[in-house]
Amino acid sequence: MSGSGEFDLIARYFTRPARRSPLGVGDDCALLAPAAGMQLAVSSDMLVEGRHFLSTVDPARLGHKALAVNLSDLAACGAQPLAFTLALSLPAVDEAWLAGFSRGLFALADAHGCELVGGDTTRGPLNLCITVFGEVPAGAALLRSGARVGDDVWASGTLGDARLALEVFRGTLALPADLFDVARSRMEQPTPRVALGLALRGIATAAVDLSDGLVGDLGHILKASGVGAQIDADAAAQLLATGDSAGLDIALRRACALAGGDDYELAFTAPQSARAAVEEAGRASATPVTRIGAIEAAAGLRLVDARGAAVTQRFASFDHFA
Amino acid sequence: MSGSGEFDLIARYFTRPARRSPLGVGDDCALLAPAAGMQLAVSSDMLVEGRHFLSTVDPARLGHKALAVNLSDLAACGAQPLAFTLALSLPAVDEAWLAGFSRGLFALADAHGCELVGGDTTRGPLNLCITVFGEVPAGAALLRSGARVGDDVWASGTLGDARLALEVFRGTLALPADLFDVARSRMEQPTPRVALGLALRGIATAAVDLSDGLVGDLGHILKASGVGAQIDADAAAQLLATGDSAGLDIALRRACALAGGDDYELAFTAPQSARAAVEEAGRASATPVTRIGAIEAAAGLRLVDARGAAVTQRFASFDHFA
Numbered sequence: 186m187s188g189s190g191e192f193d194l195i196a197r198y199f200t201r202p203a204r205r206s207p208l209g210v211g212d213d214c215a216l217l218a219p220a221a222g223m224q225l226a227v228s229s230d231m232l233v234e235g236r237h238f239l240s241t242v243d244p245a246r247l248g249h250k251a252l253a254v255n256l257s258d259l260a261a262c263g264a265q266p267l268a269f270t271l272a273l274s275l276p277a278v279d280e281a282w283l284a285g286f287s288r289g290l291f292a293l294a295d296a297h298g299c300e301l302v303g304g305d306t307t308r309g310p311l312n313l314c315i316t317v318f319g320e321v322p323a324g325a326a327l328l329r330s331g332a333r334v335g336d337d338v339w340a341s342g343t344l345g346d347a348r349l350a351l352e353v354f355r356g357t358l359a360l361p362a363d364l365f366d367v368a369r370s371r372m373e374q375p376t377p378r379v380a381l382g383l384a385l386r387g388i389a390t391a392a393v394d395l396s397d398g399l400v401g402d403l404g405h406i407l408k409a410s411g412v413g414a415q416i417d418a419d420a421a422a423q424l425l426a427t428g429d430s431a432g433l434d435i436a437l438r439r440a441c442a443l444a445g446g447d448d449y450e451l452a453f454t455a456p457q458s459a460r461a462a463v464e465e466a467g468r469a470s471a472t473p474v475t476r477i478g479a480i481e482a483a484a485g486l487r488l489v490d491a492r493g494a495a496v497t498q499r500f501a502s503f504d505h506f507a
Numbered sequence: 508m509s510g511s512g513e514f515d516l517i518a519r520y521f522t523r524p525a526r527r528s529p530l531g532v533g534d535d536c537a538l539l540a541p542a543a544g545m546q547l548a549v550s551s552d553m554l555v556e557g558r559h560f561l562s563t564v565d566p567a568r569l570g571h572k573a574l575a576v577n578l579s580d581l582a583a584c585g586a587q588p589l590a591f592t593l594a595l596s597l598p599a600v601d602e603a604w605l606a607g608f609s610r611g612l613f614a615l616a617d618a619h620g621c622e623l624v625g626g627d628t629t630r631g632p633l634n635l636c637i638t639v640f641g642e643v644p645a646g647a648a649l650l651r652s653g654a655r656v657g658d659d660v661w662a663s664g665t666l667g668d669a670r671l672a673l674e675v676f677r678g679t680l681a682l683p684a685d686l687f688d689v690a691r692s693r694m695e696q697p698t699p700r701v702a703l704g705l706a707l708r709g710i711a712t713a714a715v716d717l718s719d720g721l722v723g724d725l726g727h728i729l730k731a732s733g734v735g736a737q738i739d740a741d742a743a744a745q746l747l748a749t750g751d752s753a754g755l756d757i758a759l760r761r762a763c764a765l766a767g768g769d770d771y772e773l774a775f776t777a778p779q780s781a782r783a784a785v786e787e788a789g790r791a792s793a794t795p796v797t798r799i800g801a802i803e804a805a806a807g808l809r810l811v812d813a814r815g816a817a818v819t820q821r822f823a824s825f826d827h828f829a
Contacts, residue, residue, distance in 0.1 A: 212651050212731075213583035213716050214548035214641070219541060226536035227624065229638055231594035233631030261535035272553035272636045302549065305636075309555030314594045314627075314636035316551055319536070329534050394535050409534075 198287040199271065199301060215302035217268060219320055225267075226319040226326060228258035234311040238373075239354060244282045246373040247313075248289030253377045254396065255317035256297060257449040260382035261394035263327040264319030266299035274309035297379055325386050327453070332391040332410035336454040338478035339389075339463060341381055343426035344399060345438065347372035348445025358437075364427045371426055375449035380470035385453060388462045392453035398444035400486060400500045403452050407486060410454075416478035418443060418498075419491035424475060436498060443488070444500035454480055520609040521593065521623060537624035539590060541642055547589075548641040548648060550580035556633040560695075561676060566604045568695040569635075570611030575699045576718065577639035578619060579771040582704035583716035585649040586641030588621035596631035619701055647708050649775070654713040654732035658776040660800040661711075661785060663703055665748035666721060667760065669694035670767025680759075686749045693748055697771035702792035707775060710784045714775035720766035722808060722822045725774050729808060732776075738800035740765060740820075741813040746797060758820060765810070766822035776802055 219225050232251050234240055242250075252269065259266050271290070275282075294301060299317070350368035352358045360368060385392065391406045399421060407413055422438040429438065455463050460476070467474035481487075488496040541547050554573050556562055564572075574591065581588050593612070597604075616623060621639070672690035674680045682690060707714065713728045721743060729735055744760040751760065777785050782798070789796035803809075810818040 213580040213714075214550045214586060214648070216584075216643070216648055217547040217549060218645065219547065221543065225539040225541065225547065227539060227590075227592060227638075227640070228536045229592040229594045229626050229636070231596055231627045231629055231634070231636060233596050233629055233634075236629060236631055258535040262538075264536060268549075270549060270551040270638055272551045272638075274553055274555050274634060304551050305553045307553055307555055307558060309558055309634065310632040312553070312555075312596060312631065312634045312636075314551070314553060314634075316549075316592055316594075316638035318549070321538070323540065326536070326538055392535075 198283045199304065215268070215270070217302070217318060222323055223320045224323050224326065226259055226262045226264035226321050227316065228255055229314065229316040230254050230258070232313040242373055244285030245289030248286040249293045249374050251313045251315055252290055252293050252299070252317070253375045254449055255315045256293070256299065256377035256379055257375070257394040257396070259317055259319035260378045261327060261392045261451055262319065262321060263325060263382045263386040263392070264321040265383060266297040266379060267318045267320050268300045268302045269294070269315050269317040270302060271304040272314040273304070273306045274312040275306065276308065276311055327382065327385060327389055327392040329391055329393055329406045329409035332406050332412050332454040332480050333456070334412055334480055334482045336390055336456055336480040337460065337476050338403065338414055338416060338480060339453050339455065339474050340395075340399065340421065340424060340477050341378050341451045341472050341474055342376065342424075343371065344395070344421060344424040344448050344450060345441030345445045346426045347375070347447035348441045349425070349427060351447070358433070360427070360431050364431050367426050372447060375447070377449060378451045378470070378472055381451060381466060381472040381474070384466035384470045385463070388459050388466055389453040389455045392451055395448040395450045395452055396446065398446045398448070398500070399452055400443045404486060406452070406454065407484070413481045413483045413485045413487070414478050415481055415487045415489060417491065418488045418496045420475065420477045439496070439498060440500060520605045521626065537590070537592070539624070539640060544645055545642045546645050546648065548581055548584045548586035548643050549638065550577055551636065551638040552576050552580070553634065553636040564695055566607030567611030570608040571615045571696050573635045573637055574612055574615050574621070574639070575697045576771055577637045578615070578621070578699035578701055579697070579716040579718070581639055581641035582700045583649060583714045583773055584641065584643060585647065585704045585708040585714070586643040587705060588619040588701060589640045589642050590622045590624045591616070591637050591639040593623060593626040594636040595626070595628045596634040597628065598630065598633055649704065649707060649711050649714040651713055651715055651728045651731035654728050654734050654776040654802050655778070656734055656802055656804045658712055658778055658802040659782065659798050660725070660736055660738060660802060661775050661777065661796050662717075662721065662743065662746060662799050663700050663773045663794050663796055664698065664746075665693065666717070666743060666746040666770050666772060667763030667767040668748045669697070669769035670763045671747070671749060673769070680755070682749070682753050686753050689748050694769060697769070699771060700773045700792070700794055703773060703788060703794040703796070706788035706792045707785070710781050710788055711775040711777050714773055717770040717772045717774055718768065720768045720770070720822070721774055722765045726808060728774070728776065729806070735803045735805045735807045735809070736800050737803055737809045737811060739813065740810045740818045742797065742799045761818070761820060762822060
């Protein structure tokens with residue numbers, strides 16, 4: 186589905202020579218040829234203006250983020266990125282926007298060796314839909330269903346800063362300029378944890394990518410694995426990149442870290458016997474990893490503070506239909 | 508990217524047990540395992556309300572069409588449908604709409620053994636993005652680049668009726684009720700020519716799916732193959748399912764057949780020596796096939812009438828940015 190003006194547009198900003206794929210942009214289909222013994226991991230995410238990004242965002246940062254949230258799903262499966270398709274609905278042809286968007290998109294794509302192989306462009310309210318493809322040896326994918334009682338619960342990187350930045354944009358709180366820059370960068374340019382996901386193959390028992398917040402997304406692991414968990418809310422609250430230097434109270438920091446959303450970190454489980462291996466996977470992938478809890482037999486998620494006392498604060502998962 | 512309310516919604520209407528895929532809806536990624544020696548054909552199409560469908564369309568017909576336009580891309584490659592992902596942006600949770608949409612979607616998916624393996628749901632202006640996956644033996648895909656001088660040009664099925672129906676909706680022309688029903692069905696429930704595409708493997712030299720109209724889409728074959736073509740505009744105008752019984756003048760019928768758009772038929776080329784084989788592929792797939800022209804060395808597309816005289820009428824390809 187591509188008309189002539191539209192086709193020129195795609196050609197200008199999105200067509201590059203096919204590399205590994207037998208056939209890339211410009212035919213009815215792209216062709217992918219997974220290596221022998223490999224499965225193809227596939228994920229689609231759709232980003233809508235006003236819901237997943239602000240209309241004022243730098244288009245290069247948006248190009249980065251649109252692909253990053255998809256690569257984060259591959260990371261959670263332990264898959265090596267291969268290729269992606271991009272479907273774009275645009276209110277108008279804005280060349281400056283397209284140039285910036287494609288620059289940010291391809292910078293991240295090239296960093297991960299992930300090739301644009303096809304897509305669609307149409308006029309309509311701004312909407313970005315990327316489908317990403319990765320490769321994983323048959324049987325080696327990290328799933329949500331493998332957590333076992335006694336496993337540690339880990340989180341990668343930093344949590345909660347994207348939500349802090351969103352609240353600053355919404356005007357509900359203020360941050361010093363330097364901390365706002367840190368938080369805004371986490372919101373607008375999340376780092377997909379692809380290298381960590383690959384390093385955790387054979388070590389982690391379950392993994393999930395954190396898009397809606399730790400409480401909600403870890404819940405998917407608990408449900409799929411038929412287990413419960415205890416999480417140290419204060420250990421999670423320590424994971425804000427902006428730390429406690431903004432002087433925010435602990436309840437707000439816990440809320441952002443546990444249910445802020447838009448983190449694109451990994452939460453994963455691994456046996457206690459694998460602690461050294463997890464730490465080594467973190468070092469090898471240059472990704473901080475922090476132990477924040479444990480898998481338990483009783484269903485549900487129990488939050489405790491640093492002294493082990495129950496935290497009664499309630500957290501809802503970020504819901505795109507809320 | 509799925510919150511709790513949203514997740515319930517997906518579970519209710521779009522989760523079904525995984526069949527052939529090792530892992531379907533409900534993890535960070537779906538896993539696909541193409542058979543040995545097979546390449547994976549991939550295509551993404553995005554449908555936007557008001558541009559690709561009317562807000563008043565029956566949701567079951569829309570579910571059919573959203574998948575049909577993607578299956579049509581697989582058909583043009585000669586690929587066997589395997590699986591698809593669905594990303595949906597919805598202005599609100601409307602259960603009657605979801606029930607109808609998913610019914611139409613799965614009826615067509617089941618008819619082609621094509622499994623929903625993942626996706627995303629969010630709130631926003633109505634937008635449907637499907638990415639479809641098919642299997643084709645390595646080297647056997649029909650491409651746009653294989654047309655050779657002297658090849659016949661063929662079209663499948665019927666052309667131009669979707670545009671007639673659109674013009675009735677726009678109020679620019681009137682049709683008798685029975686003919687409008689025929690045209691409207693072609694607009695709202697196109698038939699992806701998957702069986703024909705499979706039957707043309709090893710016979711057709713090039714193929715393209717007709718979404719923007721014959722003139723524009725055949726142009727992709729001509730450009731990719733470095734050739735030109737002569738097309739019998741009157742033979743094409745004969746391909747309206749509504750025929751000439753609506754009393755429409757020949758110029759309008761030519762325009763709809765050649766550049767109406769939204770046909771989801773195949774245009775393809777094959778050597779003259781393969782005429783019997785093409786006819787047999789049409790019979791085997793229960794799909795009408797009509798010879799409408801020939802590939803020539805001189806670049807460009809020349810239209811002639813039934814007597815071979817040049818047709819000077821100009822046709823623009825349907826352009827989603829027009």
